[in-house]
Amino acid sequence: MKKNIFIIAGESSGDQHAARYVREHKKINPNLIFRGVGQNELKKEDVEIIFDSEEISVVGIIEVISKYFTIKKAMKIVKDNLKNNKPDLIVLVDYVEFNLKIAEYAKQLNIPVLFYIAPQVWAWRKKRITKISRVVDHLAVVLPFEKKIFDAHMKNVHYVGHPLLENKDLVLSNIDYNEKKFDIGIFPGSRESEIKNNLFTMLDCIKQSKNTIDKYKNIKIFYSNETCKKIIMNMLPDQFHSMLCSGKDLNSVKQCKKAITASGTVTLELTLMGIPMIIVYRLSPITYMLMRKLVKIKYIGLVNLILGENLGMHQVVKEFIQPDYNDQIDIMVEIEKIDHDEQYREEMEINFSKIRAKLKSGASSNLAILVEEILSSDSS
Incomplete structure (x- = not known):
């Protein structure tokens, strides 16, 4: 039977x-x-x-x-x-x-x-x-x-x-950092509420750079499925639509020098591909106030949780939760640091390798x- x-x-x-x-x-x-x-x-x-x-x-x-x-x-x-x-x-x-x-x-x-x-x-x-x-x-x-x-x-x-380790394409990119096509990959989340809370905040962070137009013109916004794609397209003017790319297109993801990402599974995917990242996450104000009272760990990204002996106390990548204007400037500083500080990138990559070994x-x-x-x- x-x-x-x-x-x-x-x-x-x-x-x-x-x-x-x-x-x-x-x-x-x-x-x-x-x-x-x-x-x-x-x-x-x-x-x-x-x-x-x-x-x-x-x-x-x-x-x-x-x-x-x-x-x-x-x-x-x-x-x-x-x-x-x-x-x-x-x-x-x-x-x-x-x-x-x-x-x-x-x-x-x-x-x-x-x-x-x-x-x-x-x-x-x-x-x-x-x-x-x-x-x-x-x-x-x-x-x-x-x-x-x-x-x-x-x-x-x-x-x-x-289960992420079963995806044979989720491996370290062998493309040299300076040879990659895209300056920044934006990963706003896989749910409608996440996208609406995070996308504009992430794009605003990039705007803080004085050289945004010249230096960060090659930006990709990654969506997790067709529903998310439609949500993003409805949020952005037509001239931004060419920046959209499927998150399942891992060859394109690997062409990103760095990423601004929501928390969740995607942080682990980026870790396995060795892509430096910054976690940016925004909730509705009421949800955030309630979550602050409930959440007992300092950091929320999986990439930061796995490596630390004390859960949520080891910061492998920087997190900016509910960022304000000053945080947006700090995020841009972090983006610049990833770009210009090779030793900083290497330290991040070493920690990424340790995370992979633990799984x-x-x-x-x-x-x-x-x-x-x-x-x-x-x-x-």
Whole structure:
């Protein structure tokens, strides 16, 4: 009898990671049926999508409120589907708040739950560990320090490695710094709210240079998917549209001398390609005020989190959160420093190499093996 797996990936990066896992699992066991919530990458793997998660991909408290009714609709569709057609296992990929509610509901239905890419309890709202241990049967973590944190609170914690290492194109660029085509790559985020909060701030930072027109004329703005591309095009005048480029075009990304980027998975992608960066991140004012009280770490970028012994206390790259006018000047100074200080760039590259060495590869295949073991044990 074919096993039925329900999968939820709420964001663009999660959709990509989920798709890689599905692909690997089908190699081990082609007699699987997948359905769930996701985006284009899962669709390409022939997963039956009952709700497109692009409609509910938001970050920030105010931003979530604005999508409340859409999120509520998605929640009802998922719950009804689970109740009427119980799967053998639910695989939840990141997208914490939504997915933990689904995990809680799955517990009522006695459906086993695996959570892939753990909630960042080490950064904020640590009390969530109690709920996670109650409603999640298996936790597959992707960062080396996470297993120890969760092992202290729950059983069945598995370090599977980081899925980004499976992308063979995410390797160090062999192009000399001064030979690269693009002066700066702009990475404003993968959600509508992120793009709207970050894009103009990032472009304003570049304007602070007296030599912007001459020195930084070769700028690329990278989008993560077609929806993000449309959002950016609607925000910018037509003459800027030629600057747009897909973030999946890694050959173009590697042609960037440096990057101004939002926090998130993209910082790790840039790290693996050895591209110097500055993290710039802006939230809505109310969300920022609330997050300041909740977040317990000094830095938020993955690139800064992985290397430090004390989480979030080691600054590999500079971060500017909720930047004001003075910060924009400091960002421009940092851009100039990356350009002119070769030793500074080399130190950053050394730290990038250390980060790569800390990460484990084979995440999707390791996860597929783990899920297959869970399915086998549940049926025996």
